[in-house]
Amino acid sequence: TPLSHIRNFSIVAHIDHGKSTLADRLIQATDTVPDRDMKEQLLDAMDIERERGITIKANTVRIEYTALDGEDYVLNLIDTPGHVDFAYEVSRSMRAVEGSLLVVDSTQGVEAQTLANVYQAIDADHEIVPVFNKIDLPASDISRVAEQVEDVIGIDASGAIPVSAKTGEGIREVLEAIVKLLPPPKGTRDAPLKAMLVDSKYDQYLGVICIVRIIDGVLKKGDRIRMMKTGGTYDVDDIGVYRPSMKPVKELGPGEIGYLNASIKQVRDTRVGDTITLEKNQTPEPLPGFNPSQPVVFCGLFPVDSAEFEDLRDAIEKLALNDASFSYEMESSTALGFGFRCGFLGLLHLEVVRDRIEREYDIELITTAPSVIYHVYMKDGTQIDLHNPADMPDPSTVAHVEEPRIKATILVPDEFLGDVLKLCQDRRGIQMDLTYAGSRAMAVYDLPLNEVVFDFYDRLKSVTRGYASFDYQLEGYREDNLVKMSVLVNDEPVDALSMMVHRDRAEMRGRAMCEKLKDLIPRHMFKIPIQAAIGGKVIARETLSALRKDVTAKCYGGDASRKRKLLDKQKAGKKKMRQFGKVDIPQEAFISALKMD
Numbered sequence: 001t002p003l004s005h006i007r008n009f010s011i012v013a014h015i016d017h018g019k020s021t022l023a024d025r026l027i028q029a030t031d032t033v034p035d036r037d038m039k040e041q042l043l044d045a046m047d048i049e050r051e052r053g054i055t056i057k058a059n060t061v062r063i064e065y066t067a068l069d070g071e072d073y074v075l076n077l078i079d080t081p082g083h084v085d086f087a088y089e090v091s092r093s094m095r096a097v098e099g100s101l102l103v104v105d106s107t108q109g110v111e112a113q114t115l116a117n118v119y120q121a122i123d124a125d126h127e128i129v130p131v132f133n134k135i136d137l138p139a140s141d142i143s144r145v146a147e148q149v150e151d152v153i154g155i156d157a158s159g160a161i162p163v164s165a166k167t168g169e170g171i172r173e174v175l176e177a178i179v180k181l182l183p184p185p186k187g188t189r190d191a192p193l194k195a196m197l198v199d200s201k202y203d204q205y206l207g208v209i210c211i212v213r214i215i216d217g218v219l220k221k222g223d224r225i226r227m228m229k230t231g232g233t234y235d236v237d238d239i240g241v242y243r244p245s246m247k248p249v250k251e252l253g254p255g256e257i258g259y260l261n262a263s264i265k266q267v268r269d270t271r272v273g274d275t276i277t278l279e280k281n282q283t284p285e286p287l288p289g290f291n292p293s294q295p296v297v298f299c300g301l302f303p304v305d306s307a308e309f310e311d312l313r314d315a316i317e318k319l320a321l322n323d324a325s326f327s328y329e330m331e332s333s334t335a336l337g338f339g340f341r342c343g344f345l346g347l348l349h350l351e352v353v354r355d356r357i358e359r360e361y362d363i364e365l366i367t368t369a370p371s372v373i374y375h376v377y378m379k380d381g382t383q384i385d386l387h388n389p390a391d392m393p394d395p396s397t398v399a400h401v402e403e404p405r406i407k408a409t410i411l412v413p414d415e416f417l418g419d420v421l422k423l424c425q426d427r428r429g430i431q432m433d434l435t436y437a438g439s440r441a442m443a444v445y446d447l448p449l450n451e452v453v454f455d456f457y458d459r460l461k462s463v464t465r466g467y468a469s470f471d472y473q474l475e476g477y478r479e480d481n482l483v484k485m486s487v488l489v490n491d492e493p494v495d496a497l498s499m500m501v502h503r504d505r506a507e508m509r510g511r512a513m514c515e516k517l518k519d520l521i522p523r524h525m526f527k528i529p530i531q532a533a534i535g536g537k538v539i540a541r542e543t544l545s546a547l548r549k550d551v552t553a554k555c556y557g558g559d560a561s562r563k564r565k566l567l568d569k570q571k572a573g574k575k576k577m578r579q580f581g582k583v584d585i586p587q588e589a590f591i592s593a594l595k596m597d
C-alpha cells in the first residue's frame with residue numbers, strides 16, 4: 001500500500017465512554033469481520049479484560065476502507081489501555097500512529113482520563129478528531145461537551161463528529177474523517193529497515209508475538225533481524241496483520257503496522273520501544289529510546305497453604321513471561337512463611353495479577369498491604385530503596401526518608417467539591433490548582449503516592465457517588481517525617497502488617513488499625529493484646545477479650561443442620577487464616593486493617 005493510502009490512529013477516551021464499542025462498529029462497517037463472527041468488544045481479548053472492561057495490552061487491527069472518493073485505504077487502529085496504571089503503555093503506542101479519535105461520552109463530558117489520554121496524544125503530535133458518542137441517549141448534550149473540549153482541553157471542537165457507537169449512526173462520517181483529516185505516515189521504502197516494537201505478548205502456541213510499526217524499509221519472512229537495544233538477533237518465522245485474527249502477509253512496508261513471530265522465548269527478551277533493524281543492513285539511527293515502565297507499588301503474595309509455595313513460584317514465573325512490567329523476588333516473612341515480594345505498575349495491575357494467580361492457577365493467596373518505594377538515606381551516607389516496610393533499618397541509623405509524590409487531577413461536579421478537598425487534605429495533599437468548567441471543578445493536588453495506592457480511589461468514588469474522575473502522574477521524591485509503625489498481636493510483631501506512616505498521623509493510624517484488627521481477629525480462648533508501636537514505643541492498644549463458651553451450643557441449640565453449617569463456615573474461614581504464635585489471623589485482616597475510613 002502506498003503511504004498516501006495508509007492511516008494509523010488510536011482512540012483515546014475515558015473509561016466507559018465507548019472506545020471498544022466504536023472500534024467494533026468501525027470493524028463491522030468495513031466488513032473486516034464477517035457478521036457471523038462479530039462479537040462484542042473484539043479487541044479486548046483476555047478474560048479479565050473482558051470482565052473488568054479494560055484493555056491491558058495494546059491491540060491492533062487493520063481495516064480496509066473504500067472511501068467516498070473511490071480510493072481504497074488501509075486504516076490501522078491501535079487500541080491501548082485506558083487505565084492510569086498503564087499510562088506508560090499508552091504513551092508508547094501513541095508514538096506508533098499519527099492521529100487520534102478523541103471519544104467523549106456526550107452524556108458525561110470530559111473526564112480525568114479523557115484529559116490524561118488526550119495530552120498523551122498531543123505530546124505525540126497527533127492530529128485529533130473529536131467524536132461525541134452516545135447521541136442516541138436523551139441526556140446527550142453535544143454543545144455542552146463541545147464547550148468543555150474547547151475550554152478544558154483547548155482544542156477546536158467545531159469539526160466534532162456526533163455518533164452513536166451503539167446504533168451505528170455517524171460511523172461513516174468517522175471513517176471519512178480518518179481518511180480526510182488524519183495525515184498519512186511518512187517513511188522511505190528503500191532505506192534500511194527501521195521498525196518500532198510497539199508491544200509484545202506471549203501466545204501459548206506461537207511463543208512471543210511482537211506488534212511492530214515499520215518506519216523505513218521493508219520487513220519480510222526469513223529476514224534476520226536485530227533488536228538494537230537488547231542486541232538480540234532472530235530469524236523471522238512469520239509476519240502478518242491482525243484483521244483482527246492473524247493473517248500472514250508477504251511483507252510489511254513503511255507506515256504499516258503488523259506482527260512478527262521469530263521464535264523469541266519470552267516477553268522479557270523484548271524491550272517495548274526498541275528499534276528493530278536487519279542484521280545485515282542496519283539503520284544508522286535507532287529510534288529515540290523509551291524508558292522501561294517501572295513498578296511503583298509493591299506487596300507480598302503468600303500462599304494461604306504453605307505447601308503451595310512451589311506452585312506459586314511456577315505461576316508467578318509463567319505470568320512474568322508475559323508481563324515484563326511485573327517484578328518479583330522471593331521473600332520470607334516470620335509470620336507468613338515463604339512467598340514473593342512483587343512490584344506492579346499500580347493497584348489495578350496488582351489486582352489483575354492476583355486474580356489470575358487465584359483463578360488460573362487455583363492458588364489461594366494472602367496479599368500484604370501495598371507499599372511504595374521509599375528512599376532511605378542513612379547516616380553513613382548510603383541510600384537504600386525500601387520496597388518493604390518490614391526491612392526499614394533501625395531509626396537511629398537513618399538520616400532521612402523520602403517518599404514518591406504524584407500530581408493528581410480530579411474532575412468533580414461542584415456539589416461534591418467540598419468532600420473531595422477534604423479527602424485530599426486528609427491524605428496530606430497540597431492543592432496546586434482549582435478551576436471551573438461549566439458546573440464542574442478541576443482540582444489538581446500534589447499527594448504522597450502512599451496515601452493514594454491503597455483506597456483513595458474507592459473513597460473518592462464513594463464521597464462523590466461515582467461522579468468524580470481521577471488520574472495521576474508521578475512527580476518525584478520528597479522528604480517528609482516518615483516512620484515505620486509495627487503491629488504486635490499477642491506481643492508478637494506481625495511483620496506483614498508493618499507500614500510506613502507520617503509521624504503526625506501515626507497515633508491516629510495506629511488506633512484505627514488496632515480497632516480494626518480487634519474486629520477482624522476472631523476471639524480465642526485467651527485474652528489477646530493488639531498494639532501499634534514505633535520503635536519500642538507503643539502508640540495504640542486494644543484488647544480482644546477471651547472466648548467464654550462454645551458458640552454453636554449457645555446460639556443454635558438443637559438445630560443440627562444450622563450447627564453443621566456454622567461449623568463448615570468456620571472451617572472454610574480457617575483455611576484462609578494463618579497462625580501467628582498462638583493466634584489465628586484471617587487473611588482479609590491484612591487488607592482491611594489498612595483501609596482508612
Ligand code: GDP
Pocket residue numbers: 013014015016017018019020021022053133134135136137163164165166167
Ligand atoms: P470503553 O470503556 O471506552 O471501551 O467503553 P465501552 O465501549 O466498553 O462502552 C461502555 C458502555 O457504554 C457499554 O455498556 C456500551 O454498550 C455503552 N455504549 C457505548 N457506546 C454507546 C452509544 O453510542 N450509545 C449507548 N446508549 N451506549 C453506548
Ligand code: MG
Pocket residue numbers: 019020021044053054055
Ligand atoms: Mg474498552
